[in-house]
Amino acid sequence: MKLLFVADPLDTFKTYKDSTFAMMREAARRGHSILHCETRELVWLRGGRVTARGARHITLTGDANDWFTLDATADVALADVDAVLMRKDPPFDSEFFYATHLLSQAEREGAKVFNKAASLREHPEKLAIMEFPQYISPTLITRDPAEIRAFHAEQRDIILKPLDGMGGMGIFRVKDDGLNLGSIIETLNKDGTQTVMVQRFIPAISEGDKRILIIGGKPVPHCLARIPQGGEVRGNLAAGGKGVARPLSTRDREIAEAIGPTLAARGLLLVGLDVIGENITEINVTSPTCFQEITDQSGFDVAKMFVDALEAALA
Structure with missing residues (x-):
């Protein structure tokens, strides 16, 4: 071929x-x-x-x-x-x-x-999680500073991020004291002209931001837990996180098996879920990674599974 x-x-x-x-x-x-x-x-x-x-x-x-x-x-x-x-x-x-x-x-x-091209357009990687509220933490999408302040007042410890960020860029944590919340809002929403994602902080980030790959609707049996280093709140490898391959937990598999077939039916042959603790934080569809890290550490051949699925889709 x-x-x-x-x-x-x-x-x-x-x-x-x-x-x-x-x-x-x-x-x-x-x-x-x-x-x-x-x-x-x-x-x-x-x-x-x-x-x-x-x-x-x-x-x-x-x-x-x-x-x-x-x-x-x-x-x-x-x-x-x-x-x-x-x-x-x-x-x-x-x-x-x-x-x-x-x-x-x-x-x-x-x-x-x-x-599939249309599915790339229709699944923005941060917004896409909102379709599956049962698997995500409290989350707000807005450009309104008052909405963000109200969300912080309720949740007390939050993460703010731009919708178009990648590799951990532009992610801020605001704790209970609200220190610098106003400045962070101004930086991210650019005086109300850009939309922001706000989520309740998930303490389980200390155990890693897990990348779970779904290929042809089925989960790869190992994930890559990207563990923050040096006081960072971000586990992204691009932000210095340490990648550790682990078998999927029962909850990881539950999430992947629940939404994987739905996404595959939309032409998404390869999906990368980001999961912290028991919550999805992003659904990556543009160019999901971590094949080699998972294979090198676990012995499971991710690329083989992918090409198997590609050949089956073309049969």
């Missing part, structure tokens, strides 16, 4: 931990052809089909440094490959949004896109 990965530039991959690379490696091991393009190379010309300009056919070398060789470049209509894997990393900005529209057009032309 020919698999087109729409992703960041190849020279930015950190192959020792990159989940997209792990997917490529497993697909190549099975004899599938690997192609790559960036979102900026998607083109739709009047009367034509959505095309990846100068898509790169690559071969993986097995070398950690020079990890691929370029076989050829060619313009490739997305409908002419067996699968398109949208693996562009966040942020979900205007250009990402426009790319999903091009991918939707490619789907109308017959392309098979994973994750």
Whole structure:
């Protein structure tokens, strides 16, 4: 099969931990052809089909440094490959949004896109949790400072975060004393022009912010608990958290098995749940990671499970 990965530039991959690379490696091991393009190379010309300009056919070398060789470049209509894997990393900005529209057009032309373009648009990673209130802590979405102050008065210990943040950026904790709440609100909502997510602080963050992967509606049996370090409140690996693979708890599995089939039915082949304690805090759909960390520590081959699910979806 020919698999087109729409992703960041190849020279930015950190192959020792990159989940997209792990997917490529497993697909190549099975004899599938690997192609790559960036979102900026998607083109739709009047009367034509959505095309990846100068898509790169690559071969993986097995070398950690020079990890691929370029076989050829060619313009490739997305409908002419067996699968398109949208693996562009966040942020979900205007250009990402426009790319999903091009991918939707490619789907109308017959392309098979994973994750489905419309579902990427319809599942903003922080807002998506609100569909499942039974699995989340008290949460408020607003741009109104008065609403945020009232929520803090009720919950006493809260986390505030921007809706478009990634990697732990822009996350603030305000304790019972309310210190700096006003300044934090002004910083995040930009004088009432931007919406903010506010959640009750979950003390179980000290045990890790768990990344639970769901592939084809089924949970990977191990999660990666990202444990805050050095007095940090954030467990994100990008913010210095320590990743520790663990078997899913009974509650982890309950959550994943409850919502996994619903998300899979919407064309979300791969989902990354963020769970603190017994509560979902985010549903990641754009470019979920942690394949290699889980595999390296647990021995469970996440990339194999993913490519199995991809092949089944294309059968």
